[in-house]
Amino acid sequence: MATINDVARAAGVSPSTVSYVLSGRRPISERTRERVRAAIAELGFHPHAGARALASSRTNVLALVVPLRADVSVPVIMQFATAVVTASRSHNHDVLLLTKDEGTAGLERVAHSTMVDALIVMDVERDDVRLTALRKLKQPSVLIGLPEDPAGIACVDLDFEAAAAEALRHLAWYGHRRVALVGPSPAVYRRGTTYAERFLTGFTAASAGLGLETVTHPCEPDRAGVRACLADIDAQLPGVTALVVHNEEVLRMVLEELRADGRRVPADISVVAICPRDVALTMPLPLTSVDIPAHDVGGLAVETAMRLLDGRSIEPVRLLPPTLVERESSAPPATAAG
Amino acid sequence: MATINDVARAAGVSPSTVSYVLSGRRPISERTRERVRAAIAELGFHPHAGARALASSRTNVLALVVPLRADVSVPVIMQFATAVVTASRSHNHDVLLLTKDEGTAGLERVAHSTMVDALIVMDVERDDVRLTALRKLKQPSVLIGLPEDPAGIACVDLDFEAAAAEALRHLAWYGHRRVALVGPSPAVYRRGTTYAERFLTGFTAASAGLGLETVTHPCEPDRAGVRACLADIDAQLPGVTALVVHNEEVLRMVLEELRADGRRVPADISVVAICPRDVALTMPLPLTSVDIPAHDVGGLAVETAMRLLDGRSIEPVRLLPPTLVERESSAPPATAAG
DNA sequence: CCGGATCGTCGAAGCGCTTCGATGATTTCG
């Protein structure tokens, strides 16, 4: 492997000049710059990452902590991950992949040993134990999610309260009066992943604001759970004309059960899903949905990390506004008067 | 951050002694070792990764190249990825996540800049352009998959030929004589991902060996594709009593279509899937399946990389034997005589 | 009781890069 000295020799300049050509931190004449560039290309020179990190205390690597197999749906995790990698690359950074199961120790390990410049953490819980560890690190961190007390740590996420409101507004506009929420599994609530609660809060508030009759119900991610959930909903709120489903795992099963029940979507019952676009599109029927913009959120997380590293200002909490896209699963209720 | 010098001072020894305690490359007396350990713990010392890499030319990082959104199913990719991360951690390595779309350049970048000790590459194609680049790197690489000419590069994968044979043997044993293969989408074949071909080869060979009447058909991953595929199969091989499905994307839809068609699984038609265990289990009916052991393959890839790094011997191509697990989707055909 | 192993530790060099201060050379301007 060629070193910076080889390049310097080949270009007839000093190593520091090569370094300055590379970093642009000092003006270098066009002529010299060209010679150096040619030498770099000819020798196939790539700066040694470790040496660079040692000298500059910058690694150009971001840590990404992903849940291993939580109740978060796998495709969504992948979408976040690829978004983070892609965005990182466009900022000339690489991504070190950590799993949540390494816990606090993993974060401290990579941070203390200076493997990364910043950390992006997915799937944070309301009272996540990792938060205090993150606050102590010299590297900044960005959460995807929103804990109870985000003080001192940047957070980005979808605005789930607004998402719930958006879904209800759409249904109310069509004339629905009785709407049920099929929520995440009880495990998600128990675990304290706040997006579930935030959605619930938004749902309840919007329901009141719009004067709707609503009921909310968590849903276990299996056939039995779905059946039980739908049965409970019917029992608690007879004459429901619309469902908001905030649970990708069961989305498909809900549709199947409705169908098995002889209820046509959207003729007999409307369905609005909260899920990534492509999930909404690969269902038997293209679903009206509020997008979970994993790509945007991931990109924003990286962007935020970069600003933090550059000492630029950031908004500590950034909640992206939701977008509802109407597709084929929502329509006016069969009888406009609920 | 504490440095090795701080530790040395605190323990009353020289920095090199601390280093030797850490690496175990030279004998250090119990007494000294303890003092050093205490100092390390007290100061919360973590060696600087860059400095270490620079001095030792070892990064303790593995690159993992994942397909971004190929026709490979996302959960499988995630399973490989988490398996690789977990296994790497157990060997004291971290994982740098690269996406396939960076192509050859990405591999060269991380290798030339000495960011990683070895590379693990998923989703290799028959004639993958990245192969020649990989061969030139000073770091070893391990492929998950099997290209046409794996010369000089270690490969690990499931033995897909054997997997096909296993599926057919199971069905033949039950007395099925007419079996159809619902294969991956044409795009997968076109792309030259060899697992599809290997499965097909194994399927055809075993079919002949067992004296079965079979037909094989790729399948587009949408409702229309599934319908077309099933219709074609019925047209080409009337009286089919069993399906082997080597396409996770459509698995669920195949079951739905069969059901819509009034064909009961397994009473009217048996189904054997080639997919990860948990996919087989989360279907409406637990499926008899040949496991895709992503976890094992990922672990083996890491293990192989480690052996390569340690200069230990390896088998250049390692194909894991398949395991068929009988569940509820296979049974004897309605009439034992096909 | 002495010469040669063996053991435990140290000091120094060096890994490849960045960065700071210094230094000529050139330009600018009063």
Place this chain on the structure above:
DNA sequence: CGAAATCATCGAAGCGCTTCGACGATCCGG
């Protein structure tokens, strides 16, 4: 036209670690 400012480049120090050779100290056998 000379002092001051600016420009382009260089040299050297230093980032934090590993590793090699060296060196006393302890051990062994004869």
